[in-house]
Amino acid sequence: MRLTELSAAELAKAIRNGETTSKDVTAAFINRIEQKNKGLNAFVSKEFDLALKAAGEYDKIPAGNSKRSSPLFGVPIALKDNMCEQGTKVTCCSKILENFIAPYDAAVVEKLKEAGMPILGKSNMDEFAMGSSTENSVYGPSLNPWDKQRIPGGSSGGSAVAVAAGLAPVALGSDTGGSIRQPASCCGVVGLKPTYGRVSRYGLVAFASSLDQIGPFARNIEDTAALLRVIAGYDPKDSTSIKEEVPDYSAFLNKSIKGMKIAIPKEYLGRGGLAPDVSGSIKSAIEIYQKLGAEFGEVSLPHTEYCLATYYIIATAEASSNLARYDGVHYGYRNKEAKTLSEMYSSTRAEGFGDEVKRRIMLGTYVLSAGYYDAYYLKAQKVRTLIKRDFDNVFKNYDCLLTPTAPTPAFKLGEKIADPIQMYLSDIFTISVNLAGVPGISIQGGFSKEKLPIGIQLIGKPFKEGELFKLAYAYEQAALWTKFRPPETV
């Protein structure tokens, strides 16, 4: 069997047992990226020399050294292009950061280095993580390995493609309104958005600071759990990270789920636009869970219909403020013809940002501007309170919620790019999770008639990622969707 077909846990085990080395594993993935990336556009910058050098150094660490105790020691990883890695290019797939070299490591990158995980390169994304298809990337879209006419989801589409197509065993993404879970669903892999505050955002390029969270992509639950263990934890450099112990998430796998209570929110399944194959995958998941001994109940999240509007006010308001820093002075692209400072600012930003980013900066500026602040921004923050309460109420009686991840399987390239609201609707089932700050995971839930993957989402209580892994693992082992892989035609 090829090394690139093994799971991250299997690779770590083989390295631990001396059957292979981190360098050989890293070289195998590099070789596969060289063969396949041209057809998929998953990686936008390759860091092969650095990765091989790091792997060689990890291999020299003697057996028994505590560094080797990391669950994924030696296993290479892909990083979304919005996380700082010292000395390497980080562009957010935007022209405005085209030449930016990170002067420091993000907290998660420090943790990957401590855990002995070589970084293969940066993966494609919608510019500044704004989008649901990677079509907003300055490098062009990534392609879905199940059907190259289709989008891979977004914004962390490159990370999802890299893992689905075996260009990386695991990857990191970031999720502000579904940017890990929706691409995981489109590409048939696992993607987790942890509880807000579980993973440090230090060194993650900010989009909407009260919603952003970094999380893992993997081909199965075991690898997802192992990678969360590596990146989670309190960080004094991020005042929104929480002092909460990081459990050994692998201890939650392979446990009985008998008697666990799963809620089905009626507003999610009742809405129009839900593809029949997607509701079918929820029905079959309910059947499997019932056989495993879980109990179900229907619940209401009454403010569901207000989530998307609330999200697009809060996220764009925060973005308009966060993206004010791209001014052509400190870093990034600058229009060099401008004669005055004010002209330099506006021409730099007009030329450096793409259409969707500008649209969101404009919307965010508008909802924060004098005369509109109370009606839009403050109003949305109040509705956010109501949305969060909906979740608190459900979790008084249930362990988790089961929902679709996205309303449809992956759509066609170009299908929604001209209609922002249609594109925003791709995240209808994922954004509420960010607004409430709770953890959500997308796992493989089957396939559509066109043989496209369908994701199902489990949403849990704050800091109860372990319970999500327990439920997700039980389903994964019973349903066996993970044995299907994308066709090798690319």
Place this chain on the structure above:
Amino acid sequence: MITRKDVEHAAKLSQLKFGEEELNRLTKQLEDIIGFVDKLAELNTDGIEPTSSVIPVVNVTREDAVKPSFDREQALSNAPEKEMGHYKIPKIME
């Protein structure tokens, strides 16, 4: 209802600029999006506290101690233009 004038004002506040055609397109798109988010107005939120963060945000303080940080060269390493250890910008006045 968002007008072309509102869009021009927001562009100024955002330090962005747009061509005529772009402004027309953007006005239409923002009108659609604002029409969509106006849905929130139908909800009664009297007496509801706003949520700016889902976690209790508290001021974090630390000892006022000198620690290693970027030197001048590192801080300027990504500057589009620099001169004599400073960021260089175009004229700030006409």
